[in-house]
Amino acid sequence: MPVCVMGEGAGPDGQGTASLTVIPISHISTSSNHAHHSVKGTVVLKGRLVSSPSHNFILKAVLQDDTDSNTSPQDGSINVVLLGTLAKDFSQAVNQGDVVVASGFGVGKSPTALKDKLHPCNLLLSGERAFVHVCQAPPADRTSQQDVKRKRPLLPAEVPKYTYTKLDNLKPGEVVNVYGVVVFFKQPFKSRGSDFCSSLKITDQSQQKISCTIFCGKLESHPQIFQIGNIIRMHRVKVHLYNDTLTLLNTFGFSALTFDGAVGAGVEPRTASKSFHFTEEDRRAVEELRLWAASQVLLPADATLTLSAVQPKMYFDLTCQLLAKATVDTTCTLLRVWDGTRCPHALLKLTVEPNIVEGPTFSEEREKLIASVLVYDNHVQFAQQIKPGDFLRIYNLRAIPGLVKMPGLSSSQSEVNHLSFHLHGGTAYGRGIRLLPGDSPDVQELRRVMEAFQGYDEVSHPDLNDSVLWPPLSPERGASVACSTERTCDHLVEPLTLSKVKRSVPGGVHHVRVQLRSYEPRRLHQALKLYCSKCTSMQDVPDDEHLDSIFSKAAADCGPLQPCSPPTWTLSGKVYIPRELSRRPPVRTLNVHMSAQLLSEGRIKELIFLTGSTLQEACHLAAGYHNVVPMRSSGGHLALLDPPAPFLFRGRKRFYRCKQCSETSVREPTTDGVIDEKNIGEALGVQLLKFVLLMKFQLQDASDTLDVFLWRDAESFFNVSAVDAAAYQEAQDSIRQTLDSLCPPGDSSGRRPWLDVCLTEYRPTEEDTQTFYQICHTSTFKPSCTRTPPS
Template sequence: MPVHVVLDGASSGAQVPAQLMRIPISRISATTDCCDKYVKGKVVHKGPLVALGDEEFVLKTVIQEEDSHQSSSSEHTSINMVLFGSAAKEFSEAVNQEDVVVVAGFTVGNSPTAQKDNLHPCNLNLSGDHACLYVLRFLLRASQSPAAKTKRSSSPVPEGAKSAKVSKYMYAPLSDLKRGAVVNVYGVVVFFKQPFKTRGTDFCSSLKITDQSNQRVGCTIFCEKLEDHPKIFQMGDIIRMHRVKIQSFGGSVNLVNTFGFSVVTFDGRPGGAVVPRTSSKTFNFDQEDRRAVESLRIWAADQDFLPAVTKIPLSAVQPKAYFDLTCQLLFKAPIDTTCTLLKVWDGTKCPHPLLDVLVEPSTIEGPPSLSKERLDMAVNVLVYDNHAEVARNLKPGAYLRIYNIHANTNPTSNKVPATSERSSGQADPLVFVLHGGTSYGRGVRILPDDSPDMQELQRVVESFPQDTMTDSELNDCMMEVWSTPPESPEAFQEQFVTERTCSHALKQLTLAEVKQSGPDQTFHVRAQLRSYRPQRLHQSLKLHCTKCKSIKEVPDDVFLSGVFSEASRTQGPISEPWLQSGTVNLPGRRPQSPCRALTVLLATELIGMGKTKEIVFLSGSTLGEACHLAEAYQFVIPVTSSQGGVSLLDLSAPFLFQGRKRIYGCKRCSHVVMKEPDGDGVERLDEKMIAEAMGVVPLQYGLLMQFELHDGTETLEALLWRDAESFFHVSPEDAATSQEAQNRIRRTVDALCPGGSGVAEQPWMDLCLSSYLVEKDGHDHVCYQICHSSATQAQH
């Protein structure tokens, strides 16, 4: 039996073999001789048991060096372990998370997820009869008994919290962090961004913390569920994180979550109750934790690192100001897919005129009646882009904190038309806007019941009368105060029609007739758009190789930042004869010189030709620095050192920046050879010449969407790929860099598939389809593609 439970070092019939020698996780490599070695660690993550067939199982877990939170010198102290067959099944039944295990009889393989999970680059694999795993369980001593613990601690702990049973958590000062270690930390939040959706499946939180050592450390947290992210409501809150890994990013220390990660936050104001905020059902919390929070509160209160208070009431708002608003949500209504309107109040009256807006009464969600006094004090907040989705899930009556809201006096800049005329000399009306993105901490959070701000606001709003209005009074009032804008003046009237651009003389068929036909045919159809994928339209932008026909996702900035950071860490001297160091200016920044790891290299031949600074080779830079340089120089090529010379970064990153355009290369088809691009005999270099000189096969941008069509006879799924550019009248290259191009695509699909409308309201589309054969799972499938079709705005 491969799994044994060992009690206090001795078991009933099983004991860890004395001839085995322990090897630290950090010293494991793909060439390690494992025959007489064992690994000891704590189970910090236990995955589910997956059945592959009859008695065939697999299970993935993560173990961590027991003492890794006390030592900051070791790198890669956590490692993935994959168990197969009976070992997986017995592990699932016998081992719990937080158990200490001894692993022997394993083999070592490369970890395919190392770049994503930031763990050891190798896996431990256990299968067959030679694999052994010992679970170390220690009997509780008298001093560790539940009765003794109760006697020692007379102060109550919060509901859901539990005291540490055996081992004591150790917390590392932020000034003692060393790259690669997994640690537990406390800190005061000095900056934070609300969680935002990445291009993958996760949400990402970004924050910066400090402690009594006065060291500031950035933190990046990825979790699939919003509720697993830190519950931070204002700068100065206290945060406690367990099992975060130390990385170096852009020359600075950064903490990232790893397996077993947990987080608890506290209000940072001195004197208040120490109430943990967490989504975990159980967590460790005792008197020492309470003292740690109080100590950080007192210390932070005497510091001057926290910014001036940006939280102000509506009665103190000034035009054009950015501020944080604590308020109660009265009503909400969707404007379109990118904007949601919130009607909020905070018990005070805004002294400035407010913009009137109009919405469809049927779209308003809120209570059936409210006092006229409350509605007169309420204001409109337009919530855009990534925040609109969050706003749609809010419930009327909720108490909110809206961060970095803008008291806008120029509604046309947000495509918000005023619906009431303004007399000469009258002040511009205000409309409150939460812009898209996460800059400056923008976002919306629901305040918890124990929040002092929420309790204070609740006392204020409950002091107002609760009298109701008649239905007719409510309708009149709603038409008056919900006077609202769409995002563009004609958003509700804008219509698109589709037409076929081919010269085929074909009879129009129903979708049912099309599905009864074979492959390699062309059809004319008339159908409606029931749905489309992806719903997040930025995901429709792809990279494809015209040579090998491969298609890949466009990397997001979080991934690219990691590629640039890794290249900076391995940067060495460069002595390529056709390159020389130089100095360039970043737009809006001080001149950059070859300081720290950043080296600017210019092609000497081009300098001699009078084309100085047309090409900049950039070494040791961050992604942001490369983007800034691309604003001022025609071509920016990020490189790294390679045996004294230069080489391109991994082709997962752009090999060339040209203005806002990022140009990628195909890993499969490229054969990189670094040499100076030949500028002889040409008036101006272009990206094609640079790619050829470097042996790179450039990837092309493309738009890929799947439309679900229906016409009453059948439903059919069709790809829009080859002719997507002519369909939207937008090139994929423009869609990658231009907001205007992106807006056109969104307006088109919103018009062709209006959300919430019935079948009768959906426009009919005249389309040309082609059918083709695809082999999948050993079977042939007929698929369809939209071709020779164009969507244009209807003429009124």
């Protein structure tokens, strides 16, 4: 038996390991010969036994070296992969917390080292030479599943019992769970590797202050800390001794919950984890830390100010709502924000080109309420991800009086004493931006202030948030427009109440007179879908983050192309990204391939095949050329990018293909004087996906409510095409205006217009017993007067 179990408390130095040298885990490498070495460590994680066709069984575990307190978590913990009979025996005999000695192992590079932050190598144990000697932990230190099951059944409602260590009881090398009050923090920033890094300092009733460093690949996995004084709970952090100072580092299985630090506030955990355990004891721990922190003079003064309290040259934190934004260049982004107050100083108005502004425009009077925030350097990436309507907290913002001169920006010389706000690069003093959830106490207070602002209307957010109070939009864009609906069908049926519709025979057509009670999704971009008319599949529109990874991978894999591949296309060399398109110097070139026929006709700008580009570069080129087809190199030939990447860019519009129904190839298109997405798609063997709008409405009348879908006739309902809604802000604003008129946010049903609607009743398949309803043959219009409900 390759797994040998020693008695409880016995040393794991039994037969087979006496002649071997035990080496620290940190000394393991692929370049050394470990035939006469063994490794000793504690099993801190034991995975499940998995059946494998090639090895019968496979199991993964993590060993931690506790003998060297100066070893970092990355070097002191290593993945162990066991195969075959050894994996099965290990699963039965070894428990988490046991000390083991492994010998006869092979060493390879760990494919998960960047993700799990463990040793860059892993141990592979298989075959007759591999042995594992086990010293099982005494019952006081472990509880195996077998012991638990013999004592009593494990109920689904039971949760693990966690032990929390006070900060003055930390010992180097330990993996612990802790609670603390945040006394300093930095927002996550990009590390030198592939991860984001955040740092914070916490304290507790022991008065000990401990620094913590968190490395996670995703921003949402970092603790959601909004301000000093927040409470944090961290599981599975390792105590590390560095320069004679104890610090905490996240390790495998790390998780964190954060809470508002105000006494009397709700105890709702903030976390990105899909599941977590939070008991009444945890609630008491949070409340105790709040009361203790409130009685101590340990927290610095709150740096958060409103615009009404800002003075020139101050550094402060600002809680605000993003109204609009614009990319100035690769190192600077302009944010337009407000917080429901009026700054006593004149605010500098920075003018940018209208075509690069994301968000609505405002009248001159309303501009006096809006602050211009210039975001620089490492904060630009985050600024590009946020959307108008989001609530933000900007940390260590600086108020600067005077004229701002930057490429792409213009301002009046008479505004030399006006205030602008700058978020400089770096992370010193916690500098950064944090997106606030809509249900946070800070956002609720901000909305209360906005509601109380005198002389300004209530206008709901046009894209992302429900019932957000903005400075009123200019009449030409975003103003409230009265709307109603009318039926466009010729069905000769009498109007019914919703209660009668529900009792009707399935398969009919009905006319109803109703009000729109609610709709979803509230975020308009989620209503856009891609539909294949051939296989009738429907999918979400891919986000730019996913597309950027596809483009980057294709650019990295882009190899040399044959001179004419395929024969109807010719390699026409490289071109610079035009300065006027990219708004920066042309620092790199891209491979461009053009149709031989179009090239001979002198129409080289009609159609461009592009390889080696990023998503941003493809979008820039599409702004200046009619049709851009992103490609990759496949065996020296041109091929389309993998779905869900778009196969064609036309200005701001993107076109996608159905992976299941497309049989791609690269052929000369038939132009007939016009090149559009249809004949380009046919030449490429592409089944074109159609943009559609899919929404769910809840209708109501005096008798009942009814859930209905809107998608087949959504374009005629809104009088806006889905492809335009995917590309143009104006189309999105039109849809939002219509929805706000039909269902005013926060209003009672009395102000909602009565709608004449045609409904079809159907069941998706013959086997389905549930009946669904769909809006059809109905369009919105702007009435000259308000209609009243029937008596």
